[in-house]
Amino acid sequence: MPESAAPTLPPLRGRVQAEAPLAAFTWFRTGGPAEWLLRPADAEDLLVLLRDRPAEMPLTVIGAASNLLVRDGGVRGVVVKLARGFSEVMVEADGLVADAAALDATVAEHAAAAGLAGLEFLSGIPGSIGGAVAMNAGAYGTEVKDVLDWAEIATPSGLLRLEAAALGFGYRRAALPEGGIVTRARFRAAPGDAAAIAARMREIRAAREATQPVRARTGGSTFKNPPGEKAWALIDAAGCRGLRIGEAQVSEKHCNFLINLGSATAADLEELGETVRARVAAQSGITLEWEIRRIGEKRA
Template structure:
């Protein structure tokens, strides 16, 4: 692992600006990911707050790549680890507050927790977030959606840290499309405001309970998984294409296509990232051969293959 990162030198941490947050070299990333597999980060940085993050973005050595991770619920870290700086937003970015008929949420706040805060305040329209297993920063960056709604439908603005400073961008300025947004170069979402509407607390709770029950029934929520593996092609469902190609339950090592929902990959215990990615590519090949449709990865894959 150290050899893989030797090009940037052993003193990479010393080359960073004077940060107040935690900096850790050769930091294991597998414990953060829902798959529980993958290699380490050359440098893992947990900024203390927005000002600390802005300092890092502005003054880091340009020879050090920078990667941002959130709740890592839809992330596969390759076995060779991640070169450069991996940023994980934590405590200084997790505040949630009611703001009139809306919610202000830090990037590290969990989607489900934001939904719960809205419900407690009698605000409707954000219930769908309780069905998305991730954090707000990632939800904005990828225009996360579930149960008939997407982030673009409820976002007023997002604050984005960039090497040039902090920007506040409207939903229109973020250029939302299916499972993506257009962030500024080197931009990191740090906070967002969502609009909601007054609602009946009992009705809001009932909708959230229905979403949780539907998710529990249809998805392997208690497994080591990375959520939806592939994006839905236009007018089609990825799971149906995978099922039609005979991939339900397909296995490679300890990596398996879920029998419960075949657009989910599972780590049965000892799967490597290479096992999971290789299985995903095998599924893509089978689906393409059977239907002529090449599935596009929804899971974000980062880092390097093991030597």
């Protein structure tokens, strides 16, 4: 971006980087750069950006980037990544408050260490709390909506605290205020048996290890489960297990996961996903909906 355009960003205390590579942040390890990458110092810094940035400047938020595909042409405008100023976890008697950048698994571990039950499912979700709230993440029979008390959300008009009922939760979605970014959230939990909590978390981790390609360059579940169906079963029935385009592959271990075998581009991965969708639609009549979030522009 030309230096003359730099002053369009308001004064910020966090780290601002131009033409910042994003691939290393993503679990796929591929994709183009951000025109601007901002890691806000804290919530106040984030509020300054939301309030004062030019209306024409696009804004994109990324978290742990575990369920994200950054296209090869990169992302215009400013990409916000919440990091050190948003990582605290505070344990309370009947739950805990976690900042948006705290990893889901870390929150589950804090709860377990305090003998609080009900949040074990978070140990099976490879993401951060902000993203978990924004997409109503769920696993092993529990979703964020089932345990959330409230979330604090930064908006252009200020910081809001919204009760769970006001967030319009649905399957893998929440109705956040326009331009809103989750900064922290409170989760309910109940005193429980520490040994039983630890055993449940071991069980969840073992199940993930056995059934998902957790050590591969992947983006988690690629497609949402259609009503009454399992995406992986539809993909398998359409003959897509192990399907490849270049270095992009449908996992043979769990075929609702795409894998970067080493040098796959974002275009390869997206083309593979669209090929899977087309084959599933032709075989079953069901159109799969992407669960992986795709951002940015395709390379010209």
